[in-house]
Amino acid sequence: MIDLRSDTLTRPTAAMRAALAAAEVGDDVYGEDPTVAALEEHVAGLFGHEAALFTPTGSMANVLAVRAVVEPGEEVLCEASAHIARAELGAHGAVSGLTMRTWISPRGQVDLAAVRSLHAPDMGSFFVRTAAVSVENTHNFAGGAVLPLADLQALRAWADGAGVRVHLDGARIWNAHVATGTPLSEYGAVADVLAVCLSKGLGAPVGSLLVGSADVVATARVRRKRLGGGMRQVGLLAAAGRHALDHHVERLADDHAHARLLAEACGVDPAGVDTNIVVVERTDASEFVSRAAEEGVRAATVGPTTVRLVTHLDVSTADAERAAAVLARLTAG
Numbered sequence: 001m002i003d004l005r006s007d008t009l010t011r012p013t014a015a016m017r018a019a020l021a022a023a024e025v026g027d028d029v030y031g032e033d034p035t036v037a038a039l040e041e042h043v044a045g046l047f048g049h050e051a052a053l054f055t056p057t058g059s060m061a062n063v064l065a066v067r068a069v070v071e072p073g074e075e076v077l078c079e080a081s082a083h084i085a086r087a088e089l090g091a092h093g094a095v096s097g098l099t100m101r102t103w104i105s106p107r108g109q110v111d112l113a114a115v116r117s118l119h120a121p122d123m124g125s126f127f128v129r130t131a132a133v134s135v136e137n138t139h140n141f142a143g144g145a146v147l148p149l150a151d152l153q154a155l156r157a158w159a160d161g162a163g164v165r166v167h168l169d170g171a172r173i174w175n176a177h178v179a180t181g182t183p184l185s186e187y188g189a190v191a192d193v194l195a196v197c198l199s200k201g202l203g204a205p206v207g208s209l210l211v212g213s214a215d216v217v218a219t220a221r222v223r224r225k226r227l228g229g230g231m232r233q234v235g236l237l238a239a240a241g242r243h244a245l246d247h248h249v250e251r252l253a254d255d256h257a258h259a260r261l262l263a264e265a266c267g268v269d270p271a272g273v274d275t276n277i278v279v280v281e282r283t284d285a286s287e288f289v290s291r292a293a294e295e296g297v298r299a300a301t302v303g304p305t306t307v308r309l310v311t312h313l314d315v316s317t318a319d320a321e322r323a324a325a326v327l328a329r330l331t332a333g
């Protein structure tokens, strides 16, 4: 079975398991796990920020990161299909007591005109204040679309003038980095706080990080514990994450090439596939997915007429070619 449902499905490689087994560990709640501390320092440095915090999931990193820039009763603006709005089960409202308003962009892009018109400055006791804007790069439900650096920089410049903070959901920022050659530090510079994942295309079994200032991270460390996210000898998982960063970033280019191959097979313009996610619109989405599964290719439906194919570490070039042959046959009908 070639599993294209998500890039979270990867299994740790033998080398990653060896790195995990060899990890030096301690109790991270006591601040005594050297492997976690080294990973946090390394990732903070990659993005040009002061500090980072290891979390079990991208969702927890996002909850803590958005909360770092939005107080209860304030709002965050984001694109309507952002992961924080659609797929975190209302955590930002339920856990953090903040509200959201959204703009719509079919490719999940920054729409600065929309942001400006949604922006609500502090009006005392009359209206909810916009505390932050959140952007997602790459954008999952927009088919792994990259947000151009220039748009992010324009948002940053506007936000600085307006007294608004910027959160970047960088679950797949590595894909954006590899697809465009943009240094991670440039992405770091446009955001006050980031959430980045090691458990998507990078292939670690678990692990994400919040990245920001030393103060933000110190407060987030307390809140993480409050949420039940204080982990003990978690250097095992940090070692897997560090291995992923050291060995699995540049190879994301292969996933992107595989995704373009699958797009072509499904009649989707490969020029519109920026990274490792292909979105196929079909009125018979469920049937298409069932028929592909019968032929050894698993895909996901992410809407009544939307099929999603995601390439990753466990899909070789031979797998991608075989999947493309199956999907092309089904597409031809």
Ligand SMILES: Cc1ncc(COP(=O)(O)O)c(C=O)c1O
Binding pocket: 056, 057, 058, 059, 060, 062, 083, 084, 136, 138, 139, 140, 169, 171, 172, 197, 199, 208
């Ligand atoms: C863009 C984006 N942000 C955050 C997350 C949350 O990550 P996790 O599944 O580790 O909670 C995901 C998961 O797919 C995602 O795609």
